[in-house]
Amino acid sequence: MPIHACWGGTRVVKEFNLVIIGGGPAGMAAALEAYALGIKDIAILERDDSLGGILKQCIHNGFGLHVFKEELTGPEYALRFSEKIKDTDITVLLNTMVINAEKNKTLYAVNPDFGFMTIKAKAVILAMGCRERSRGALRIPGANVAGIFTAGTAQRFVNMEGILPGTKAVILGSGDIGLIMARRMTLEGIKVLGVYEIMDYPGGLTRNIVQCLDDFNIPLHLSTTIVKIHGIGRVTGVTTAKVDKNMIPIKGTEEYVECDTLLLSVGLIPENELTEQMGVGMYQVTGGAYVDQDLETDTEGIFACGNVLHVHDLVDYVTMEGQKAARSAKAYIDESMEQKKTKPEIKVVPGNGLRYVLPQHIYLKDNDEKIRVFFRSKARYKDVLVRALINNEVIAKKKVIRLIPSEMESVEIKASDLYIKTDNGINLKDLVIEVEQ
Amino acid sequence: MKKDIICIVCPKGCMIHVDYDENGINSMEGYSCKRGIDYATAEILSPTRMITSSVKIDNAKYTVCPVKTSCPVNKDKIQDVMKNICCVQVQAPVKQGDVIIKDVCGTGADIIATQTLEEEKQL
Ligand SMILES: Cc1cc2nc3c(=O)[nH]c(=O)nc-3n(C[C@H](O)[C@H](O)[C@H](O)COP(=O)(O)OP(=O)(O)OC[C@H]3O[C@@H](n4cnc5c(N)ncnc54)[C@H](O)[C@@H]3O)c2cc1C
Ligand code: SF4
Numbered sequence: 344m345p346i347h348a349c350w351g352g353t354r355v356v357k358e359f360n361l362v363i364i365g366g367g368p369a370g371m372a373a374a375l376e377a378y379a380l381g382i383k384d385i386a387i388l389e390r391d392d393s394l395g396g397i398l399k400q401c402i403h404n405g406f407g408l409h410v411f412k413e414e415l416t417g418p419e420y421a422l423r424f425s426e427k428i429k430d431t432d433i434t435v436l437l438n439t440m441v442i443n444a445e446k447n448k449t450l451y452a453v454n455p456d457f458g459f460m461t462i463k464a465k466a467v468i469l470a471m472g473c474r475e476r477s478r479g480a481l482r483i484p485g486a487n488v489a490g491i492f493t494a495g496t497a498q499r500f501v502n503m504e505g506i507l508p509g510t511k512a513v514i515l516g517s518g519d520i521g522l523i524m525a526r527r528m529t530l531e532g533i534k535v536l537g538v539y540e541i542m543d544y545p546g547g548l549t550r551n552i553v554q555c556l557d558d559f560n561i562p563l564h565l566s567t568t569i570v571k572i573h574g575i576g577r578v579t580g581v582t583t584a585k586v587d588k589n590m591i592p593i594k595g596t597e598e599y600v601e602c603d604t605l606l607l608s609v610g611l612i613p614e615n616e617l618t619e620q621m622g623v624g625m626y627q628v629t630g631g632a633y634v635d636q637d638l639e640t641d642t643e644g645i646f647a648c649g650n651v652l653h654v655h656d657l658v659d660y661v662t663m664e665g666q667k668a669a670r671s672a673k674a675y676i677d678e679s680m681e682q683k684k685t686k687p688e689i690k691v692v693p694g695n696g697l698r699y700v701l702p703q704h705i706y707l708k709d710n711d712e713k714i715r716v717f718f719r720s721k722a723r724y725k726d727v728l729v730r731a732l733i734n735n736e737v738i739a740k741k742k743v744i745r746l747i748p749s750e751m752e753s754v755e756i757k758a759s760d761l762y763i764k765t766d767n768g769i770n771l772k773d774l775v776i777e778v779e780q
Numbered sequence: 781m782k783k784d785i786i787c788i789v790c791p792k793g794c795m796i797h798v799d800y801d802e803n804g805i806n807s808m809e810g811y812s813c814k815r816g817i818d819y820a821t822a823e824i825l826s827p828t829r830m831i832t833s834s835v836k837i838d839n840a841k842y843t844v845c846p847v848k849t850s851c852p853v854n855k856d857k858i859q860d861v862m863k864n865i866c867c868v869q870v871q872a873p874v875k876q877g878d879v880i881i882k883d884v885c886g887t888g889a890d891i892i893a894t895q896t897l898e899e900e901k902q903l
Contacts, residue, residue, distance in 0.1 A: 404830050422876050503844065530831075553788055554788075
């Protein structure tokens with residue numbers, strides 16, 4: 344094909360009813376649900392060479408307890424969906440990177456078979472997942488050397504490419520990925536010297552602390568961070584230091600740890616460059632789109648689900664969110680979605696103790712719809728009540744035994760309650776979700 | 781002997797203090813329900829773990845294929861099982877669920893593939 348044939352981006356490859364960007368668990372669940380609901384002409388655009396997203400490298404078990412009632416490994420969980428997709432006529436375009444997108448749901452993508460493509464969709468589901476926070480985002484001073492990896496990159500090396508990142512490793516951050524990698528590297532013969540966590544409590548699940556660190560006598564240093572990276576060409580060591588309660592390193596507590604590898608497990612960032620290019624409104628706190636109860640963004644017909652919307656700790660919730668986005672997309676495509684944008688709308692805001700809520704706004708409808716509001720806390724709580732308030736009246740309550748920032752929680756609200764408590768949508772006040780003091 | 785065990789069965793995460801000797805468990809406190817007792821008992825008497833790892837694979841898209849034990853194995857066996865897994869080299873195609881090693885190290889557990897990897901034609 345002469346190059347000019349695809350020059351300028353005018354070559355329309357195809358129009359679809361529904362295009363899903365990203366073929367991880369969120370995108371696969373959305374595609375299958377949309378297919379089951381009878382949507383014709385569905386496409387998944389995935390930049391990797393197979394479906395599955397991040398699950399392909401998460402070879403440990405612990406996935407699917409809620410959705411399948413059994414413990415699967417990441418690849419097994421992904422196969423449950425990708426095998427089903429094979430039996431459908433869903434168009435799966437692999438090695439296909441969406442590089443630009445417009446508000447009118449025109450997408451621009453490249454792949455080795457077709458080159459540059461223009462794809463038009465009636466509805467779009469964003470399911471691009473997230474990426475890891477890297478050294479740049481942390482601003483650790485010291486040498487610019489090889490041997491520093493995000494935990495997920497090291498995970499891909501070890502679990503998919505069969506490459507070990509080094510021989511003596513230090514892990515910064517006690518998120519689950521870091522903990523899982525501490526065990527994984529130990530099993531592969533790498534000496535893991537310790538996990539350093541700036542907070543005074545671990546970021547990951549207790550189960551992972553027990554089975555990934557304690558089982559292998561790997562020390563966890565809380566309230567400790569890395570203040571300097573040493574080396575020429577390759578990491579030769581790091582300087583750690585204790586931090587005070589404002590997380591400022593305490594002078595005199597520095598320790599030098601010799602290592603050739605540093606893994607960073609310091610958080611995930613939703614991958615939303617495309618979303619922003621489309622001009623979709625964002626919610627600062629989650630780093631994802633600003634959505635309503637149907638997971639619709641502020642742009643009609645564009646929905647979001649999975650880690651691109653907010654970082655999830657459990658893949659089961661990602662799957663459910665993907666299915667929900669598909670149901671909303673179906674209603675939108677069929678034009679059976681009520682003309683909600685003309686309905687009164689209230690904001691949902693995090694109150695005392697909470698960091699964020701999702702959805703961030705709700706269109707009021709006088710029906711029996713149940714709206715699940717997800718939230719994360721700012722700090723750790725034991726045995727607390729979380730309540731939903733509107734006009735200073737409590738409309739829902741939930742007892743939570745353990746509320747911690749790393750575990751998402753939710754509370755269910757009845758649409759009809761919101762309707763009544765706002766005097767049939769006239770007296771609009773924010774819906775506040777908060778920890779009862 | 782005394783040991784503190786954090787129960788991981790539910791999110792409450794009770795700290796269970798166990799007093800035990802060669803004859804078994806003498807006393808236990810700190811648990812909030814029976815599941816905690818069962819967990820702590822198993823952790824003291826015969827702790828088991830699922831092992832997940834990978835084996836080398838030829839003629840596939842990736843150089844390793846993920847595997848797991850078909851059931852939890854005794855914790856002391858982890859190193860032995862890993863040594864066995866390291867020596868194995870399989871050929872694509874491999875299907876999820878294929879048995880890679882039968883009854884690994886006499887644990888009664890098989891090592892099974894957790895991914896499906898097609899044969900890639902080498903050029
Ligand atoms: C390392 C790690 C370990 C985890 N461990 C566990 C666990 O033990 N248990 C558990 O329940 N959960 C775990 N999780 C969480 C869970 O796996 C994730 O929440 C889930 O995989 C997110 O699914 P997703 O579909 O939103 O994103 P992803 O799986 O990240 O999928 C997104 C997909 O979109 C594609 N994509 C992105 N941008 C583009 C573009 N522009 N064009 C085309 N394609 C694009 C990507 O290639 C990717 O395939 C873990 C997560 C990580 C990162
Ligand atoms: S003892 Fe019972 S309540 Fe406590 S963590 Fe274990 S299962 Fe949960």
